Amino acid sequence: xxxxxxxxxxxxxxxxxxxxxxxxxxxxxxxxxxxxxxxxxxxxxxxxxxxxxxxxxxxxxxxxxxxxxxxxxxxxxxxxxxxxxxxxxxxxxxxxxxxxxxxxxxxxxxxxxxxxxxxxxxxxxxxxxxxxxxxxxxxxxxxxxxxxxxxxxxxxxxxxxxxxxxxxxxxxxxxxxxxxxxxxxxxxxxxxxxxxxxxxxxxxxxxxxxxxxxxxxxxxxxxxxxxxxxxxxxxxxxxxxxxxxxxxxxxxxxxxxxxxxxxxxxxxxxxxxxxxxxxxxxxxxxxxxxxxxxxxxxxxxxxxxxxxxxxxxxxxxxxxxxxxxxxxxxxxxxxxxxxxxxxxxxxxxxxxxxxxxxxxxxxxxxxxxxxxxxx
Amino acid sequence: xxxxxxxxxxxxxxxxxxxxxxxxxxxxxxxxxxxxxxxxxxxxxxxxxxxxxxxxxxxxxxxxxxxxxxxxxxxxxxxxxxxxxxxxxxxxxxxxxxxxxxxxxxxxxxxxxxxxxxxxxxxxxxxxxxxxxxxxxxxxxxxxxxxxxxxxxxxxxxxxxxxxxxxxxxxxxxxxxxxxxxxxxxxxxxxxxxxxxxxxxxxxxxxxxxxxxxxxxxxxxxxxxxxxxxxxxxxxxxxxxxxxxxxxxxxxxxxxxxxxxxxxxxxxxxxxxxxxxxxxxxxxxxxxxxxxxxxxxxxxxxxxxxxxxxxxxxxxxxxxxxxxxxxxxxxxxxxxxxxxxxxxxxxxxxxxxxxxxxxxxxxxxxxxxxxxxxxxxxxxxxxxxxxxxxxxxxxxxxxxxxxxxxxxxxxxxxxxxxxxxxxxxxxxxxxxxxxxxxxxxxxxxxxxxxxxxxxxxxxxxxxxxxx
Numbered sequence: 001x002x003x004x005x006x007x008x009x010x011x012x013x014x015x016x017x018x019x020x021x022x023x024x025x026x027x028x029x030x031x032x033x034x035x036x037x038x039x040x041x042x043x044x045x046x047x048x049x050x051x052x053x054x055x056x057x058x059x060x061x062x063x064x065x066x067x068x069x070x071x072x073x074x075x076x077x078x079x080x081x082x083x084x085x086x087x088x089x090x091x092x093x094x095x096x097x098x099x100x101x102x103x104x105x106x107x108x109x110x111x112x113x114x115x116x117x118x119x120x121x122x123x124x125x126x127x128x129x130x131x132x133x134x135x136x137x138x139x140x141x142x143x144x145x146x147x148x149x150x151x152x153x154x155x156x157x158x159x160x161x162x163x164x165x166x167x168x169x170x171x172x173x174x175x176x177x178x179x180x181x182x183x184x185x186x187x188x189x190x191x192x193x194x195x196x197x198x199x200x201x202x203x204x205x206x207x208x209x210x211x212x213x214x215x216x217x218x219x220x221x222x223x224x225x226x227x228x229x230x231x232x233x234x235x236x237x238x239x240x241x242x243x244x245x246x247x248x249x250x251x252x253x254x255x256x257x258x259x260x261x262x263x264x265x266x267x268x269x270x271x272x273x274x275x276x277x278x279x280x281x282x283x284x285x286x287x288x289x290x291x292x293x294x295x296x297x298x299x300x301x302x303x304x305x306x307x308x309x310x311x312x313x314x315x316x317x318x319x320x321x322x323x324x325x326x327x328x329x330x331x332x333x334x335x336x337x338x339x340x341x342x343x344x345x346x347x348x349x350x351x352x353x354x355x356x357x358x359x360x361x362x363x364x365x366x367x368x369x370x371x372x373x374x375x
Numbered sequence: 376x377x378x379x380x381x382x383x384x385x386x387x388x389x390x391x392x393x394x395x396x397x398x399x400x401x402x403x404x405x406x407x408x409x410x411x412x413x414x415x416x417x418x419x420x421x422x423x424x425x426x427x428x429x430x431x432x433x434x435x436x437x438x439x440x441x442x443x444x445x446x447x448x449x450x451x452x453x454x455x456x457x458x459x460x461x462x463x464x465x466x467x468x469x470x471x472x473x474x475x476x477x478x479x480x481x482x483x484x485x486x487x488x489x490x491x492x493x494x495x496x497x498x499x500x501x502x503x504x505x506x507x508x509x510x511x512x513x514x515x516x517x518x519x520x521x522x523x524x525x526x527x528x529x530x531x532x533x534x535x536x537x538x539x540x541x542x543x544x545x546x547x548x549x550x551x552x553x554x555x556x557x558x559x560x561x562x563x564x565x566x567x568x569x570x571x572x573x574x575x576x577x578x579x580x581x582x583x584x585x586x587x588x589x590x591x592x593x594x595x596x597x598x599x600x601x602x603x604x605x606x607x608x609x610x611x612x613x614x615x616x617x618x619x620x621x622x623x624x625x626x627x628x629x630x631x632x633x634x635x636x637x638x639x640x641x642x643x644x645x646x647x648x649x650x651x652x653x654x655x656x657x658x659x660x661x662x663x664x665x666x667x668x669x670x671x672x673x674x675x676x677x678x679x680x681x682x683x684x685x686x687x688x689x690x691x692x693x694x695x696x697x698x699x700x701x702x703x704x705x706x707x708x709x710x711x712x713x714x715x716x717x718x719x720x721x722x723x724x725x726x727x728x729x730x731x732x733x734x735x736x737x738x739x740x741x742x743x744x745x746x747x748x749x750x751x752x753x754x755x756x757x758x759x760x761x762x763x764x765x766x767x768x769x770x771x772x773x774x775x776x777x778x779x780x781x782x783x784x785x786x787x788x789x790x791x792x793x794x795x796x797x798x799x800x801x802x803x804x805x806x807x808x809x810x811x812x813x814x815x816x817x818x819x820x821x822x823x824x825x826x827x828x829x830x831x832x833x834x835x836x837x838x839x840x841x842x
Contacts, residue, residue, distance in 0.1 A: 086478070086479050087478045087479070089727070092726070092727075102727055102729065104732075127741075130713075130716075130717040130741075130745070131716065131717050131718070131719060131741050131742065131745070132719070132739045132740065132741035132742065137739065142740050143739075143740050143741065144740065145740060145741030145744065154744060154747055154748065154835070155747065155748065155751050155831060155835060156748060157748065157751050157752040157755050157831065158751075158755070158828070158831065163828070166804075166807075167828065167831070167832060170800060170804050170832060171832070171835055173800050174797060174800050174832075174835075174836060174837070175837065178794070178796060181794075183735075184631075184684070184734075184735045185837055187735060187738065188738060188743070188837040188840060189837060191738055191739065191740055191743045192743055192747075192837070194740055195740050195743060195744045198740070250441070
């Protein structure tokens with residue numbers, strides 16, 4: 001398998017907690033928006049208008065710039081039928097594409113296996129976050145889980161380099177396969193060696209990196225910068241994953257949502273600037289999604305769990321614009337007080353997997369779904 | 376080096392508790408194995424931890440409502456410092472079986488109350504525990520029994536009671552699920568105060584007879600105007616419940632088994648052990664202590680050293696107990712309590728009512744690195760009191776060869792038995808610097824550094840992932 005810098009790359013930015021669609025992509029000419037949002041509604045003069053129907057949240061300026069450049073697709077009303085409105089269940093469903101039973105395999109874990117079936121590159125998939133996302137999980141598939149890129153590795157408690165190299169060397173000998181040790185020991189061994197190999201490969205990324213782009217001092221920007229460093233180092237990584245949150249704005253939504261979107265927008269903007277500066281943007285797209293949108297009527301201080309949400313896909317090669325439709329906000333069209341989804345999230349995944357990554361989506365998402373043409 | 380008695384005691388304390396320092400193991404071994412089992416089974420003979428001491432330094436502990444407050448930090452502090460280790464291990468056991476998560480319940484105080492209830496009742500009578508569980512407001516909300524009405528039955532609690540908290544799949548029909556659910560109508564809760572700007576207040580169990588379905592029901596062949604208690608009585612009498620509890624205890628305390636979804640099709644790895652535990656359960660009228668006594672005194676338990684892959688909670692708590700210094704609820708205890716979550720076990724927040732998958736399924740490329748790095752970071756710190764103890768014991772040898780260093784460290788970290796190839800690698804590593812002594816300041820520093828390195832290397836072994 002040849003790996004060139006120009007293989008298609010997907011970056012997933014998961015907005016954890018249920019980002020409020022209604023206040024992110026705002027139907028500012030719909031009177032019902034203001035009727036339903038007496039406490040947290042965004043005043044019309046603050047909405048960043050995209051066209052004569054919708055606009056973005058006031059703190060999304062840098063993202064609006066990307067939209068105006070034609071580099072951003074908005075997927076309206078995304079979700080799935082019979083949404084349970086529960087964080088863990090909804091997120092699991094987005095991660096495993098199993099709406100009816102508890103899945104344990106992630107859609108991107110399966111994609112990783114398709115891309116690199118012989119495990120030739122242990123950093124094919126890299127996630128930034130303290131623990132493994134279920135979306136990336138598949139037994140036998142290595143994923144580099146990076147907390148802090150500069151210090152990523154085994155036994156990083158040993159500071160002195162020479163000493164550490166000796167220990168790592170010994171560790172890899174201790175983890176080597178031994179005959180007759182049984183399945184679990186073999187699995188532990190393989191997992192340990194994969195992690196070592198990943199750390200070895202990834203360590204060059206921050207060393208090789210230099211940029212004029214200044215990232216803001218926020219946790220999401222730090223993760224995106226790490227992704228940019230690894231991508232620019234040309235290590236063959238095809239799937240990146242990170243999350244930000246919590247978007248679970250049951251109370252005090254206004255201040256909370258402002259800060260979240262300010263941080264995310266600035267981070268995402270810096271990320272794309274950085275890639276473009278290094279001519280590394282044209283093979284990258286970013287998917288921003290959340291596990292559900294939120295209730296149409298606010299609760300006096302925030303909003304509760306809902307159903308339909310919005311997803312964004314950003315990148316130089318994206319066919320910008322709106323896809324699917326804003327769900328009806330009329331009371332009689334809501335379910336349990338929530339916007340009803342009209343496009344399945346697996347449709348969005350399918351477009352990404354087939355039209356960008358060049359993979360067959362059916363086995364990875366568990367079915368054939370109509371693909372919106374944002375790529 | 377550890378005697379056989381100390382080695383066996385180490386095994387008992389790793390399983391019935393969260394491990395112990397060599398000093399504690401020697402004391403306990405002197406008292407004797409059976410006497411120690413009796414003490415573990417009688418937690419009231421040991422002092423309780425004082426929650427108010429924790430609260431004094433972490434006032435957020437009290438009634439955090441929807442806010443995380445101290446999250447699982449309170450429980451972590453309990454697990455590290457309790458003088459009643461088996462009681463605490465049983466609390467973890469039940470939390471894994473009666474898995475209830477804060478991401479839906481959204482009420483940290485009630486989830487904490489539930490943990491306290493499991494601690495209080497977990498080593499008592501299983502039937503009584505099930506009744507308590509049915510009345511626990513966090514559980515009622517978690518499994519929607521507050522939405523279970525005489526005129527609109529909700530089967531969530533009724534189903535999981537039969538499927539995951541007692542008999543297990545294959546021992547009842549869908550009709551039984553329905554009938555059990557009908558019997559639990561009216562078992563609900565109400566808030567003592569309405570939800571306010573600071574979050575939720577206390578939930579209290581309340582039985583609403585007007586919402587209860589008072590008509591005839593037939594559950595597992597028994598008929599009558601059955602209520603929730605009746606369902607629980609019938610369920611406890613069913614032999615499948617005894618087996619179910621036995622298999623869970625075996626998987627948690629003895630050796631790793633296949634996971635629950637496979638139980639309907641895969642027999643236990645030691646049928647005799649399960650039979651013995653199940654029989655004891657029935658004969659003792661569902662007394663958990665009786666079953667645990669038989670378990671810990673059995674040969675199948677004593678012969679199962681290192682057959683259990685540590686859960687993240689065990690990884691974290693056992694190393695904190697080993698290195699010491701975490702008795703006082705210092706700042707940073709909150710961050711520490713996130714470590715099990717980073718390793719894949721977010722305490723108080725299991726991914727679903729099925730709980731966490733245990734054994735080898737704790738391991739993935741992310742979690743293995745976290746486990747190894749955290750443990751090595753702790754045991755490599757020569758300033759920690761527990762590590763100082765280990766160093767002092769090694770120092771009492773005067774000089775140590777490479778082999779002596781390796782064998783003593785393996786002993787004090789366990790005793791941990793490794794195969795000859797592994798031991799050889801460790802000896803080779805130690806051999807690169809020859810003999811060690813503490814005759815001068817510089818040789819002392821060098822010796823301590825080499826010990827720190829050896830402890831880190833041992834803690835990173837695959838073998839060390841087991842208990």
